[in-house]
Amino acid sequence: MAKKIKRGVVAGLFLVGLAGVSVSVWSQQSSFANTAGTSAKARAFRAGNSSGASASATASPDADAAAAKAAFERAYPVFVSPRCQNCHPAGDAPLQGDDSHVHAQYVKRGPDGHGLYGMTCHTCHQDANIPGANMPPGNPKWGLPPAKTKMVFVGKTAGELCRQLKDPKLNGGRTIAQIITHVSSDDLVGWGWNPGDGRTLPPLSRPDFAAAMQEWANDAAACPD
Numbered sequence: 470m471a472k473k474i475k476r477g478v479v480a481g482l483f484l485v486g487l488a489g490v491s492v493s494v495w496s497q498q499s500s501f502a503n504t505a506g507t508s509a510k511a512r513a514f515r516a517g518n519s520s521g522a523s524a525s526a527t528a529s530p531d532a533d534a535a536a537a538k539a540a541f542e543r544a545y546p547v548f549v550s551p552r553c554q555n556c557h558p559a560g561d562a563p564l565q566g567d568d569s570h571v572h573a574q575y576v577k578r579g580p581d582g583h584g585l586y587g588m589t590c591h592t593c594h595q596d597a598n599i600p601g602a603n604m605p606p607g608n609p610k611w612g613l614p615p616a617k618t619k620m621v622f623v624g625k626t627a628g629e630l631c632r633q634l635k636d637p638k639l640n641g642g643r644t645i646a647q648i649i650t651h652v653s654s655d656d657l658v659g660w661g662w663n664p665g666d667g668r669t670l671p672p673l674s675r676p677d678f679a680a681a682m683q684e685w686a687n688d689a690a691a692c693p694d
């Protein structure tokens with residue numbers, strides 16, 4: 470009992486520290502995104518759009534579809550980065566690390582995604598990351614998608630993933646607008662950019678990722694082939 474309380478206090482202190490660090494990292498990251506990332510992208514975009522637009526003005530009604538496909542292709546590497554795909558595996562065990570190896574300790578998905586029998590995710594994963602290399606990351610909702618809708622990202626091409634994300638039978642009954650809200654403000658998705666010590670970040674900043682997904686949605690969410 471005493472041990473449990475002490476552990477809670479220690480974890481709590483760590484979390485206060487962690488929250489401070491993550492806020493400053495986040496603000497640095499987003500100001501970086503605003504200055505470097507976004508302006509480079511905005512330029513690339515304008516360049517892309519102007520050639521696309523001149524083609525579409527004359528002939529192609531598919532300009533929006535092309536923009537949507539390009540936007541999804543930009544967002545796609547985030548979905549299949551280790552921070553995201555480790556919780557979106559094809560099998561019934563979560564994955565770990567940058568090489569996405571199968572989770573140690575014989576952890577299984579279970580019907581609701583929170584583990585089987587006594588081996589629930591919350592046995593080890595707390596409400597926030599525990600500091601230190603190889604310590605369990607955390608979030609109040611930590612778990613895999615449920616067995617009935619596995620929402621597999623591992624091994625999907627951009628086109629396959631795009632079609633799956635749009636399908637309410639496969640995406641947890643979400644509209645495209647709800648998918649956009651999920652990727653831009655869900656805190657479990659947000660964990661990907663605050664993954665704890667020793668874990669790499671997804672290849673785009675979260676604002677750039679959310680902007681690409683929004684662009685995809687605005688252009689009627691057409692999918693790559």
Ligand code: HEC
Pocket residue numbers: 551552553555556563564565566567572574576577578582583584585588589590591592593594602603604605606611612613664668
């Ligand atoms: C027995 C303790 C334990 C249980 C139970 C457990 N985990 Fe873990 N998990 C860990 C530890 C420790 C790590 C960190 C490993 C490392 O970084 O080397 C980890 C890492 C992970 C990662 C890797 C994060 C990343 O991006 O590298 C995922 C995903 C994960 N766990 C999901 C789950 C899910 C989902 C459950 C429940 C179905 C679960 N775990 C149950 C201990 C556990």
Ligand code: HEC
Pocket residue numbers: 547548552553554556557582610611612613614615620633634639640641643648651652657658659660661662671
């Ligand atoms: C700790 C595990 C975990 C991590 C890490 C994780 N997810 Fe998820 N994800 C889930 C669970 C669980 C659901 C289902 C929740 C629900 O339906 O309410 C989900 C659902 C989703 C959905 C909605 C439905 C669908 O068809 O996929 C999207 C989109 C998504 N995640 C994207 C991401 C992205 C992007 C990342 C990385 C930045 C990520 N997830 C990281 C566990 C995780």
